[in-house]
Amino acid sequence: MSIFVIGYYALLLGASCLAAYFNKRSLFMLLFTLTLVSFIIGIVGGVSALWFVTGAAALILLAGMTAYGFREFLVQILPGEASKEFKTAPLTAAFGMFVIFTYLVMGIFAPLIAPHGEAEVIASAFAPADDTMLLGADQLGRDIFSRIVYGTRNSVGLALAATVLAFLLGAIAGLLAATKGGWFDQLMGRIADVIMSIPSLIFALLMLSIFGPSIPVIIGAVAVIYAPRVFRLTRAVAGNVVVMDYIEAAKLRGEGTWYLIRKEILPNSTAPLVAEFGLEFCFVFLLVAGLSFLGLGIQPPTADWGSMVRENATLISFGDITPLIPAAAIALLTVAVNFVVDWMLHRSSGLKE
Structure with a gap:
């Protein structure tokens, strides 16, 4: 058994025990359910499946922190009643507003964000990613x-x-x-x-x-x-x-x-x-x-x-x-x-x- 697997289950069990000790019932149920599900996933999929679960949990945690920060930013900059409304908004709504805001910025400032033109051919077909093409080229050599x-x-x-x-x-x-x-x-x-x-x-x-x-x-x-x-x-x-x-x-x-x-x-x-x-x-x-x-x-x-x-x-x-x-x-x-x-x-x- 690898160090990662031992640390993975030790972290989940330790966090579950702390949640139970401080009487955080909902958090305990979430963590211990994740522990049981991870145990089954680990048996079926092995270490690679546990890495996938870890990555997914990290992404969810990152999304939650981003949503919380964006909600607090809106609360600070908006006046009066609007600030009170956003203060009580769930994190899912704050995350949605952050995504919409990001898409809005990308759409408005597309010529400034994109390193190349949308129809500009700069490489061979299906060229791999490099310093000038973050995701590589398409079937015509466009970024x-x-x-x-x-x-x-x-x-x-x-x-x-x-x-x-x-x-x-x-x-x-x-x-x-x-x-x-x-x-x-x-x-x-x-x-x-x-x-x-x-x-x-x-x-x-x-x-x-x-x-x-x-x-x-x-x-x-x-x-x-x-x-x-x-x-x-x-x-x-x-x-x-x-x-x-x-x-x-x-x-x-x-x-x-x-x-x-x-x-x-x-x-x-x-x-x-x-x-x-x-x-x-x-x-x-x-x-x-x-x-x-x-x-x-x-x-x-x-x-x-x-x-x-x-x-x-x-x-x-x-x-x-x-x-x-x-x-x-x-x-x-x-x-x-x-x-x-x-x-x-x-x-x-x-x-x-």
């Missing part, structure tokens, strides 16, 4: 790290634009349907039913096959696909507001439709709609990445994470995990946005810990 950085701007920017358009279309239609009611409400509901009955990927492939895979067509097709989902939620939320007494009072005063939406309905529907925006962004982001992987998304030589996975998939056969890096970037942003959305939904529901 993969630079393309990942530029892909932040292109992939996230396209998904964000499509989400904003879908949200505007769906939210406006839902608010009008809830306010006006009658035949307009029924018509918009049936249109939404028809669009939602078509599988999103098939609908997107059909539109892009007919009109071509240009960026405006991608944004328009994705917006049409996801606008009915926003319409349904907005209609449900606004429908609970329009029956309130103050809405009836505003109507008796002679207020118009747009006044009711802007001043009465929308301010009382903001929280669930903001959370829905985050969820819709995740759906749109994954759909756009899938279209790019199929070759119908952002077209080359523009850098895009979905197409980068497809273009460099050959490297996986040689044991190189480089093609998984853009896939991991997609997954990380999706998880981060969901962390923040979960926190926002928790806040808007009025639940307390």
